[in-house]
Amino acid sequence: MTIVVTGGAGFLGARLIAALLKDGAERILSLDRVACPVDDARVHSLVGSIDDADAVARALSGGAETVYHLAAVLSGQSEQDFDTGLHINVDATRLLLEACRRLDRAPRFVFTSSLAVFGGEMPQIVPPTMALMPQSSYGCGKAIGELLVSEYSRKGFVDGLTVRLPTICVRPGAPNSAASSFVSGIIREPVAGQASECPVPLDTRLWISSPGVAVDNLVRAGRIPAADLGLSRVMDMPGITTTPAEMLDSLERLAGPEARARVALTREQRIIDIVCSWPGAFDVTRARALGFGADTDFDAILQQFLADR
Known part of the structure; x- marks a missing residue:
């Protein structure tokens, strides 16, 4: 079929x-x-x-x-x-x-x-x-x-x-029209040697998956x-909770301080209004019991992205 x-x-x-x-x-x-x-x-x-x-x-x-x-x-x-x-x-x-x-x-x-x-x-x-x-x-x-x-x-x-x-991170390729596009952008672009912007507060809780x-x-x-x-x-679906601050710390550890320095901290209210209304953690007991998986931490997600480049 x-x-x-x-x-x-x-x-x-x-x-x-x-x-x-x-x-x-x-x-x-x-x-x-x-x-x-x-x-x-x-x-x-x-x-x-x-x-x-x-x-x-x-x-x-x-x-x-x-x-x-x-x-x-x-x-x-x-x-x-x-x-x-x-x-x-x-x-x-x-x-x-x-x-x-x-x-x-x-x-x-x-x-x-x-x-x-x-x-x-x-x-x-x-x-x-x-x-x-x-x-x-x-x-x-x-x-x-x-x-x-x-x-x-x-x-x-x-x-x-x-x-x-x-939110799926890290997405390869060009940015898309999603309000959450920056979640991949603050990693993908700096790793490629390009400037990027984080338009939300650094303590914004994000629920992500590789x-x-x-x-x-x-x-x-x-x-x-x-x-x-x-x-x-x-x-x-299972995910992990992280923040832009934690993601940028991981970026610095695994890709170097020069990569982190390519990310400018800005504020875009249109993005803040959407993304900051989303939850940052879920009870996924049912999904895990049914065999659905989750990542371990953001370092592992970034390491996989770097290995796949």
């Missing part, structure tokens, strides 16, 4: 596809605006948008065992372009769920959500029962998506699981038995 990955040409999507191939996937279809960069005969690229009903129908025309829905308009762009953000993050998610509903067999539907669904006053460690209170358009769209996936699962249209990913651990957890989300999930189809 086919595994469908929306956003399969993106950084996380391409890594997920490579991991699924290593895990034994026989056929993977990537639906994205550009072709998937993974070069393998088992990978088929359908170039199109997730808000195009014809493209979505073609992606699912042969059925699907699993659908990974990664495609989204990111936090920064969602905040600046309200209509596009909700259209892609909500309307297109509903479109994809409806297409899955028409299949002969309900697929596992893995939806990537975000800690941006939370906001307001929060405890030091967020419990699994924490009420959603997004403080950004992106978080609002993701919260609606979570409810849709849970409802379509309750009705038996899909076998859904929403995974709330931590790309490798995030991808391993996504693979796990696609194959965990439905009976093990129970009633709740939303799960906070």
Whole structure:
């Protein structure tokens, strides 16, 4: 059976596809605006948008065992372009769920959500029962998506699981439109000899995961038995709590003081308003009991990034 990955040409999507191939996937279809960069005969690229009903129908025309829905308009762009953000993050998610509903067999539907669904006053460690209170358009769209996936699962249209990913760090390549882009930028750019800026206070608590651990957890989300999930189809993924100050200390230890000196401390209120509304730690007891993994510390994340360059 086919595994469908929306956003399969993106950084996380391409890594997920490579991991699924290593895990034994026989056929993977990537639906994205550009072709998937993974070069393998088992990978088929359908170039199109997730808000195009014809493209979505073609992606699912042969059925699907699993659908990974990664495609989204990111936090920064969602905040600046309200209509596009909700259209892609909500309307297109509903479109994809409806297409899955028409299949002969309900697929596992893995939806990537975000800690941006939370906001307001929060405890030091967020419990699994924490009420959603997004403080950004992106978080609002993701919260609606979570409810849709849970409802379509309750009705038996899909076998859904929403995974709330931590901020992924360190992302290679160019900065993106996410409000959290600086989390990778204050490491990636200095290591490459380029200047960077930290736009939030140095004591801002960040919940992060390395790309490798995030991808391993996504693979796990696609194959965990439905009976093990129970009633709740939303799960906070494991991460580690760090701050920009701790990250920059690690950068200095592992890449040298000259790398740290390339990071300017600034303040950008637009970024502060979004990122500082996010929680900095979660109770992930349930996820760990189900086999989802976590990084050990930020030094290990940075060491892996340096080794992969």
